[in-house]
Amino acid sequence: MPEFRNPAPTVDVVILLPGDRVVLVHRKNPPLGWALPGGFVDEGEKLEDAAVREAREETGLAVVLSEQFLAYSDPRRDPRRHTVSAVFLGRAAGEPAGGDDAAEARAFAWGALPSPLAFDHAEILADARRFLLTGARRRP
Amino acid sequence: MPEFRNPAPTVDVVILLPGDRVVLVHRKNPPLGWALPGGFVDEGEKLEDAAVREAREETGLAVVLSEQFLAYSDPRRDPRRHTVSAVFLGRAAGEPAGGDDAAEARAFAWGALPSPLAFDHAEILADARRFLLTGARRRP
Numbered sequence: 001m002p003e004f005r006n007p008a009p010t011v012d013v014v015i016l017l018p019g020d021r022v023v024l025v026h027r028k029n030p031p032l033g034w035a036l037p038g039g040f041v042d043e044g045e046k047l048e049d050a051a052v053r054e055a056r057e058e059t060g061l062a063v064v065l066s067e068q069f070l071a072y073s074d075p076r077r078d079p080r081r082h083t084v085s086a087v088f089l090g091r092a093a094g095e096p097a098g099g100d101d102a103a104e105a106r107a108f109a110w111g112a113l114p115s116p117l118a119f120d121h122a123e124i125l126a127d128a129r130r131f132l133l134t135g136a137r138r139r140p
Numbered sequence: 141m142p143e144f145r146n147p148a149p150t151v152d153v154v155i156l157l158p159g160d161r162v163v164l165v166h167r168k169n170p171p172l173g174w175a176l177p178g179g180f181v182d183e184g185e186k187l188e189d190a191a192v193r194e195a196r197e198e199t200g201l202a203v204v205l206s207e208q209f210l211a212y213s214d215p216r217r218d219p220r221r222h223t224v225s226a227v228f229l230g231r232a233a234g235e236p237a238g239g240d241d242a243a244e245a246r247a248f249a250w251g252a253l254p255s256p257l258a259f260d261h262a263e264i265l266a267d268a269r270r271f272l273l274t275g276a277r278r279r280p
Contacts, residue, residue, distance in 0.1 A: 005183040007181075008146050009213075009224045043145040043222055047213040048280045065280035068210055071226045073187040082183055084226070086211045088280065110149045138207035140188045140228065 007073065007082040011051040012038030012121070014089045014128045015063055015096075021107040024114065025058050028103035031079060033118035036125070037105070040087065051088040059105040060097040063090035069128060070137060073134045077120040084088070087124055089132070141222045147213065147222040150259070152178030154229045154268045155203055155236075161247040162265070164254065165198050168243035171219060171256035176265070177245070178225065191228040199245040200237040203230035209268060210277060217260045226265055229272070239264040 014035060015023040022032040037058040041050040048065055055063040067089040075082045096105035108114060110129055117125070127138050153176060155163040164174040177198040181190040188205055207229040215222045232244040236245035248254060250269055257265070267278050 006146075006148050007183060007185075009149050009182055041147055041213070041224065043146075043147060044215045046215065047211060049225060056224060068277070068280055070208055071187055071211055073181070073226075075184045075186070077266075084224075086179065086213075086224070086226075137208070140191075140208055 007075075007084045009041040010038060010083045010085045011047055011054060012036040012085050012087045012124065013042060013051045013055045013063060013065075014069070014087065015055055015059065015061060016089065016091050016099075016132075018093065019108045019109075020124060021109055022113075023059050023061065023092070023105060023107050023114055023138070024117075025096075025098060026104040026106070027118055031118045033116040034121075035112045035118040036058075036087075036121050047086045048088070051086075051090070053089065055092070058098070059092075061092040061094060063092045065090040069131065072077075074120065087128070089128060147215075147224045148177060149164075149181040149187075150223045150225045151181060151187055151194060152176040152227045153191045153203060154209070154227065154263065154265070155199065155201060156229065156231050156272075157235075157247045158233065158247075159247075161191055161249055162248050162253075163199055163201065163232070163245060164248070164257075165238060166244040167258055173202050173256040174254045174261075176227075176257040176261050186225045191226075192232070195230065195232075198238070199232075201232040201234060202230045205230040209271065212260055212264060214260065227268070229268060235236070243252045245275045
C-alpha cells in the first residue's frame with residue numbers, strides 16, 4: 001500500500017479535578033501558551049492509551065478516561081503541521097506537576113481560564129464545558 | 141519538527157437512507173468483504189470534508205453529516221497498517237451506486253446486514269445502531 005501524505009493523529013485530554021477545575025499545561029516549546037495536555041499518537045498505540053500516557057507525562061496525574069469527546073481537524077489548528085486531535089474527558093485526583101514538553105501544569109477553575117490558550121484549545125474547552133453542563137456535542 | 145511514525149487517519153461514514161437502511165460497499169481490494177464507505181484523510185483536509193468526499197466517491201450519494209461519532213484505533217483493526225478512523229453518521233436520499241475502491245454499493249436493512257464485514261465494521265455498526273436507538277455511546 002502506498003504511503004500517502006496524511007495529517008498526524010494526536011490526542012488531547014480535558015482532565016477534571018475535584019472543585020470543578022481543569023488541568024492545563026504551559027508549553028515550553030512554540031506555540032507558547034497554555035494548552036490541554038496531549039501529544040502525538042504512536043504507531044501501534046490506541047488513542048485511549050496515548051491519552052493516558054500523555055496526561056501522565058505532562059501532568060504526573062493518573063487519569064481515568066470517562067468519555068471520548070470530539071476530534072478536531074482544521075488544517076490551521078497547529079501552525080507546524082496538520083494534526084487531527086481526538087479529545088478525551090477524564091478525571092484525576094491529586095495536584096498536577098509539570099514535566100516533559102510542559103514547563104508547568106496547573107489546575108484552573110472553569111471561570112478563570114488563563115490566556116493565551118494555544119492551538120484551538122479555547123474552542124475545545126468551550127465545547128467540553130458545554131458538553132459537561134448540557135450533554136450536547138457540537139454537530140458537524 | 142521531526143517526523144514520527146504515526147497511525148494514518150481515516151474516516152468511515154454510516155450513511156442512513158429512508159426505510160431504516162444503511163449503505164455498505166463491497167470492497168474490490170483486500171481485505172475483501174462489505175464495509176462502511178470511507179478512506180484516508182488527505183493532508184489539509186478536515187475530517188468532515190473527507191467523510192463527504194469518500195461517501196460520494198464510493199456510493200455516489202451526497203451525504204449530509206448529522207453527527208461525529210466515535211474514533212476507532214485498535215492497531216489490529218486494519219491488517220495492512222495502523223489506522224485511526226473517525227466515524228460519522230449522515231443521511232442521504234436516492235440509491236447508492238458503486239465506484240472507486242468499491243465494486244458495489246448497496247443499502248441494507250439494519251436487521252439484515254451482510255457478511256463478512258471487513259475491518260472492525262461489525263463493531264462500529266453495532267455501536268452506531270445502539271447510539272441511534274438509545275443515544276448512548278461506548279465509554280473508553
